[in-house]
Amino acid sequence: MAWYRPRMAAPTDSFVTLDDVREALEDVRKQFEATGQSIRFLDPVLGVDATGERTLGVLAVVKDELARTPGAAELMLDILDGVRHAFDEHGLAVWPSVSIIGESDVAALDEEPSP
Amino acid sequence: MIDPRGLLEVANELAKLDSTKPRQAALRRAVSTAYYALFHALIQAALIEHIHADPASPVAHQAARWFEHGKMRKVCEEILRWADAKPPPPRPAADAPAEAHKKWEHQRDTQPRLLRSLGGAGERPSPELRRVAECFVSLYGARMQADYDPAFRLARDTARAHVGTARIGFEQLAASAKDPTRKLFLLLLLTSTDLVPGK
Numbered sequence: 287m288a289w290y291r292p293r294m295a296a297p298t299d300s301f302v303t304l305d306d307v308r309e310a311l312e313d314v315r316k317q318f319e320a321t322g323q324s325i326r327f328l329d330p331v332l333g334v335d336a337t338g339e340r341t342l343g344v345l346a347v348v349k350d351e352l353a354r355t356p357g358a359a360e361l362m363l364d365i366l367d368g369v370r371h372a373f374d375e376h377g378l379a380v381w382p383s384v385s386i387i388g389e390s391d392v393a394a395l396d397e398e399p400s401p
Numbered sequence: 402m403i404d405p406r407g408l409l410e411v412a413n414e415l416a417k418l419d420s421t422k423p424r425q426a427a428l429r430r431a432v433s434t435a436y437y438a439l440f441h442a443l444i445q446a447a448l449i450e451h452i453h454a455d456p457a458s459p460v461a462h463q464a465a466r467w468f469e470h471g472k473m474r475k476v477c478e479e480i481l482r483w484a485d486a487k488p489p490p491p492r493p494a495a496d497a498p499a500e501a502h503k504k505w506e507h508q509r510d511t512q513p514r515l516l517r518s519l520g521g522a523g524e525r526p527s528p529e530l531r532r533v534a535e536c537f538v539s540l541y542g543a544r545m546q547a548d549y550d551p552a553f554r555l556a557r558d559t560a561r562a563h564v565g566t567a568r569i570g571f572e573q574l575a576a577s578a579k580d581p582t583r584k585l586f587l588l589l590l591l592t593s594t595d596l597v598p599g600k
Contacts, residue, residue, distance in 0.1 A: 341545070353558040358558060358562040359564075359569055363532070363539060363566065366538075367535065384539065387556045391556035
């Protein structure tokens with residue numbers, strides 16, 4: 287996605303790879319879909335922040351009606367929880383940052399040029 | 402005095418600006434302001450509980466500067482690890498095979514430091530306090546992106562969800578008033594977990 291790029295190169299010494307991340311996200315997706323909710327994740331981004339900590343940016347796409355309710359914040363925290371636990375089960379340690387977005391906003395964001 | 406609730410209101414207003422096409426600048430500031438609202442709410446709670454200072458007093462103003470963002474995030478992460486950790490297994494009998502002892506030692510040594518330091522069977526953070534920690538960690542990451550990542554782009558829903566996260570943090574902080582681990586949490590926000598033994 288052009289609008290969401292890594293701000294730094296992925297750390298070469300990272301023990302968390304993008305494949306690990308995708309596998310963990312797939313676990314979360316299956317769990318959510320089992321509850322009747324539809325969810326997908328856009329390209330995850332591994333990086334390091336200004337303090338040298340590993341970071342993981344995750345963007346979860348859900349139906350518009352879900353993204354636009356006040357419950358979206360709760361959903362975002364649930365996803366964060368799910369992602370973290372999925373990593374735990376794989377024996378991986380990383381602290382993700384999760385954002386939630388509605389389906390129609392994905393296209394809208396892509397139309398805008400990056401600043 | 403910085404008013405956390407005032408910041409939360411402003412964050413909400415920023416996220417609602419420009420009904421047809423929200424400006425990225427407004428959405429970024431909404432996310433950042435939502436983070437700062439919870440950041441200051443936690444600091445005020447810590448100052449009131451541990452320094453017994455009126456948040457408007459000069460002492461409180463000075464002491465509020467002692468808190469550090471990154472350390473607060475790490476404390477919240479430790480709280481989440483502590484809350485989520487499985488109970489420590491019972492120690493094997495003295496005549497158990499050496500491998501069982503090794504396995505037990507490994508499990509003990511890899512437990513969250515707060516769990517190890519405070520005793521395995523003791524108190525755990527309440528779901529409310531756990532949620533506060535989770536909200537802070539979530540907002541910390543979002544704020545880093547909103548303030549420092551030029552490629553980060555926000556949808557209004559996303560910004561509103563982050564503002565909602567701050568609101569949940571406020572509510573759960575209030576709801577955690579009777580949690581016996583709350584005082585420790587608020588103390589650690591200032592001291593950091595560096596003083597707790599272990600990794």
